[in-house]
Amino acid sequence: MILTEFEKKRAANMIWNAAGNYNVSVGFRMYDDDAKADLYWNTILGSSYAHFDWKKLKEFYNTFHETVGQGTYEALFWIALENTTFEKEKDKRPGLLLLRTEYCKKKLREFMPSIAESREGWILEGHYKTSIGEDSGLPDLVDRKLLDELEISGDVDTEGFIKSLSSTLAKYFTYLPGVGSKGQKRKFKIPIPRLFFGKKAGVSSEISGAKKLVVGYVENQGGSDTSAFETDSEKFNRVTEEGLRKYISSYFGKSIYDDKTSEKIQRECCTGNHLGTRIFFTRGEDEEKVTGFAAKMRKEMKKQREKNEAAFFSNMKINNAAISELTHRIKNALLTQLEPTAVCSKTGKLKPSLVWKALYLNNNKIFEKQVVEGSGNISVDILLDASASQIHRMDTVSAQGYIIAKALDNCHVPVRVWGYSSMNGYTVMNLYRNYSESSKNKEIFRFFTTGANRDGLALNAILCQMRENTATHRVVIWLTDVKPNDIMEVSQKSTNYSGDIAIEDMTELVHRAKLENIYVLCAFTGDDADIPNVQKIFGRSFVKVKSLDNFASLVGNMIQAEIRRM
Amino acid sequence: MEILEFLKQENISDKIISEIISFRKFYKLEKEEEQRIPKESYLYYGKEIWEEAATAIIAGENILLDGAKATGKNVLAENLATAFARPEWDISLYINTDASSLIGSDTFENGEVKLRKGPVLNCAIKGGFGVLDEINMAKNESLAVLHAVLDFRRVIDLPGYDRINLHEATRFIGTMNYGYAGTREMNEALASRFMVLHMPVITGENLGKLIKDKYPTLKPEYISQFTSLFDEIRKKGEGGEISTRSLDLRGLISCIGMMKKGLNVTKALEMGLINKCFDEYERQLVLDIVNARLPKSLPGENIFS
Numbered sequence A: 001m002i003l004t005e006f007e008k009k010r011a012a013n014m015i016w017n018a019a020g021n022y023n024v025s026v027g028f029r030m031y032d033d034d035a036k037a038d039l040y041w042n043t044i045l046g047s048s049y050a051h052f053d054w055k056k057l058k059e060f061y062n063t064f065h066e067t068v069g070q071g072t073y074e075a076l077f078w079i080a081l082e083n084t085t086f087e088k089e090k091d092k093r094p095g096l097l098l099l100r101t102e103y104c105k106k107k108l109r110e111f112m113p114s115i116a117e118s119r120e121g122w123i124l125e126g127h128y129k130t131s132i133g134e135d136s137g138l139p140d141l142v143d144r145k146l147l148d149e150l151e152i153s154g155d156v157d158t159e160g161f162i163k164s165l166s167s168t169l170a171k172y173f174t175y176l177p178g179v180g181s182k183g184q185k186r187k188f189k190i191p192i193p194r195l196f197f198g199k200k201a202g203v204s205s206e207i208s209g210a211k212k213l214v215v216g217y218v219e220n221q222g223g224s225d226t227s228a229f230e231t232d233s234e235k236f237n238r239v240t241e242e243g244l245r246k247y248i249s250s251y252f253g254k255s256i257y258d259d260k261t262s263e264k265i266q267r268e269c270c271t272g273n274h275l276g277t278r279i280f281f282t283r284g285e286d287e288e289k290v291t292g293f294a295a296k297m298r299k300e301m302k303k304q305r306e307k308n309e310a311a312f313f314s315n316m317k318i319n320n321a322a323i324s325e326l327t328h329r330i331k332n333a334l335l336t337q338l339e340p341t342a343v344c345s346k347t348g349k350l351k352p353s354l355v356w357k358a359l360y361l362n363n364n365k366i367f368e369k370q371v372v373e374g375s376g377n378i379s380v381d382i383l384l385d386a387s388a389s390q391i392h393r394m395d396t397v398s399a400q401g402y403i404i405a406k407a408l409d410n411c412h413v414p415v416r417v418w419g420y421s422s423m424n425g426y427t428v429m430n431l432y433r434n435y436s437e438s439s440k441n442k443e444i445f446r447f448f449t450t451g452a453n454r455d456g457l458a459l460n461a462i463l464c465q466m467r468e469n470t471a472t473h474r475v476v477i478w479l480t481d482v483k484p485n486d487i488m489e490v491s492q493k494s495t496n497y498s499g500d501i502a503i504e505d506m507t508e509l510v511h512r513a514k515l516e517n518i519y520v521l522c523a524f525t526g527d528d529a530d531i532p533n534v535q536k537i538f539g540r541s542f543v544k545v546k547s548l549d550n551f552a553s554l555v556g557n558m559i560q561a562e563i564r565r566m
Numbered sequence B: 001m002e003i004l005e006f007l008k009q010e011n012i013s014d015k016i017i018s019e020i021i022s023f024r025k026f027y028k029l030e031k032e033e034e035q036r037i038p039k040e041s042y043l044y045y046g047k048e049i050w051e052e053a054a055t056a057i058i059a060g061e062n063i064l065l066d067g068a069k070a071t072g073k074n075v076l077a078e079n080l081a082t083a084f085a086r087p088e089w090d091i092s093l094y095i096n097t098d099a100s101s102l103i104g105s106d107t108f109e110n111g112e113v114k115l116r117k118g119p120v121l122n123c124a125i126k127g128g129f130g131v132l133d134e135i136n137m138a139k140n141e142s143l144a145v146l147h148a149v150l151d152f153r154r155v156i157d158l159p160g161y162d163r164i165n166l167h168e169a170t171r172f173i174g175t176m177n178y179g180y181a182g183t184r185e186m187n188e189a190l191a192s193r194f195m196v197l198h199m200p201v202i203t204g205e206n207l208g209k210l211i212k213d214k215y216p217t218l219k220p221e222y223i224s225q226f227t228s229l230f231d232e233i234r235k236k237g238e239g240g241e242i243s244t245r246s247l248d249l250r251g252l253i254s255c256i257g258m259m260k261k262g263l264n265v266t267k268a269l270e271m272g273l274i275n276k277c278f279d280e281y282e283r284q285l286v287l288d289i290v291n292a293r294l295p296k297s298l299p300g301e302n303i304f305s
Helices: A005-019 A039-051 A054-062 A070-089 A095-110 A119-131 A141-150 A158-172 A224-229 A232-252 A259-269 A292-314 A316-338 A352-360 A388-410 A438-446 A455-466 A499-515 A528-538 A548-565 B003-009 B014-026 B031-036 B047-058 B073-083 B099-103 B119-126 B140-150 B204-214 B220-238 B249-260 B265-272 B280-291
Strands: A028-031 A211-213 A216-220 A278-282 A341-345 A347-350 A367-371 A378-385 A415-423 A426-433 A473-480 A485-489 A496-498 A518-524 A542-544 B063-066 B088-092 B104-109 B112-117 B129-133 B155-157 B163-165 B171-176 B195-198
Touching (some): A005 A028, A005 A039, A005 B220, A005 B280, A039 A070, A070 A119, A070 A141, A095 B280, A119 A141, A232 A426, A259 A455, A292 A316, A292 A388, A292 A438, A316 A388, A316 A548, A378 A455, A388 A415, A388 A548, A415 A455, A426 A438, A455 A518, A499 A518, A499 A528, A518 A548, A528 A542, A542 A548, B003 B014, B003 B073, B047 B073, B063 B073, B073 B129, B099 B104, B099 B119, B099 B140, B119 B129, B140 B155, B140 B171, B204 B249, B249 B265
Parallel strands (some): A278 A426, A378 A415, A378 A473, B063 B195
Antiparallel strands (some): A028 A216, A211 A216, A415 A426, B155 B163
8 A cells, every 4th residue: 555645645644733833853654554644643743842852852853763672661661652642642632532442442353463462452451441431351460561661651751651651661671770771681583573564564564655553553753852852873974964965056056945954955856756855945056165976067157158149149140030929929929918897887987978878778877987907916937847857958048048038027027047957966056137137047057967966856846936926827837758767765665756656646636736726837848748748747737849849939938828827 | 882982992192082083073974974984894804014004094194004914904994983983994906907997987967977986985975984905016116196195295197187185084094015926116106105014924912812702702722723723824824835825814703603503613614714725735735734733523512612
């Protein structure tokens, strides 16, 4: 069964809602056997964020890592956390008791005998029974006491919880309170089946992208709170991560945003299929010291800019004519749209030639009223695929981009132009000009192609940026060959970002844009064989660009159509 | 409850209340205008905003209420007209609003061309409170006609007709939701003619009062459930997860009304809040909020004492 993006978002929303905080970085999300977000467990998880310091809890949880009792400790940790959180929350949420009862009854019906063969298994079974008001049914008095101590009341804080659970684990197992995982009794290399896993370790789970636990399926999303778990190798990765970011900024130019804003944008954009990848916004400004391959590429970019500019100005007359024609067409469409229509009305400006109608025909519609049909303003974002597939047409794409931007400027339509490509896990968004920067059209000549294209992430990044744009009609015109391709794997799916997964991703994003009242129109530069994919993603909102020389003209058609739709 | 009683209960300063009473006494009303005084169906809770708005009105100012959805802009505007006992004109502005739809235009009656008065003109003559709803939806050029009405001149110059001075008791109350879809920037010339109040989001305590006022027999524990539920929907909207469609205060109040008639709590909330999200995804998220808080099978009558 596949975990859909919808259920992932739903699970995250349940947690955020219960936590009362939408900035919580969700570490775990829980799902039921049908790959649906589990309302009870996600509410408990979210509530635990509101009541406990999760950084400390995770540090404590980390002390179980690779210890001899890891599976047992982890299982008992969740039982204790569930119980104490429920106790804290039950009066605030009258519905929670019903959800817990339904959940426990369901779990008891499904309880597998193999799980009940382990000690933690029957403790869990006992906990489910006590949760619905029955006797735990545990035959051993020691186990009854253990369960009783695990069911921590709702009046503890984080320290109290850790202290209570540590001493219980120490009393009944070999756990050493206050000692890190390295100081605990370590396990051998033979894997110990973990209680919360319904299947033995190593057996693939039934829901792709999530592990099966007895409580349901869990998807570990990482999240910033996982820093408490950082291992030496992860720290090393982080160092290289910083190095990689420096390389990207040396190669493509300084980031537009400071580190904090970049991190925030990263969290907003790199979600779902793009989790684990990075997004980088630049205007192509040089970093102070650039050496090695990046320096070589910077030189190449500058050379290409000169070539692009030279190519445009060598065809100055033709290009100016194209700007003028496009300006005329867009202006005309805008004027037609905004032209007030005169209608006969019972009030308004008197039309003497019609007065007789009132006197002899009893028709009082002898006044003229001007009805303005315009409805709001329009903004256009142009998104250019700058991956290596466009390498032979850099000068053409940049010239056409310039023509469109200039024509829209002439009509006072705010326009923003972007190029994007992906490299080493980064998708780089190159901003050539912003809405109000009519003097920066020449920056479009910086268009330079390299790397792969993670189209979905580029669109997602644009959508995030457009949320601040309050225009009534927001349009994205996207020049793409609809061949998404990035070697960075899709989160949890062990496959590259290409083919069906990437097409599905683009479809979902275009649909989401529509829900946000952003219209994404495609200027398709690929092969006819890919048209079914294009139709799937964009419906009828695309045009096939047979020759890039008429790209500007086709964009003109699209904008005209959009203005008529206004 | 009489609105002045309510103001006393809300600890509004005695001085302001006595000024309101003097205002009422001083500006008498014609019999036929009394029916235009709104009957308060909802009350605005919020001492500070009440005091600021009432003071501005007493001082002869027009006020602009700026705030997000469900902050009570229109409720306050209506309550002010009730408190000051003035007839109210609701003037909804939209993109094609023009001068003639506000002031008036020619029409034909009994064989002659006459002026058909618009709501602003009527309000100005009768000394009413004109509520310019969603003022930033209209184009600034269309509203330029109001400049002389709203500033110290307090006149309406009708081309081809008279120059009309505003009745002394006339006030205009603009409402707007800045940055909302379809709205535009308000120009400085217009904004400078108003005293601006930023309407805060209704607090849990005030929402609780509002619900209690409307349904006195609702059990206190469920008043707090509904205020928390409303707060959770608001947070989800602010978090950008859903639109503000389900953030509907009127809807919530109506839901409780249906619960009182015996409808299941979740069913009522579905009709009044959840189904207002027409997008399946949003609807599921709001339903999750409700289910995480209230038992699915809770009968409506159980929540009333």
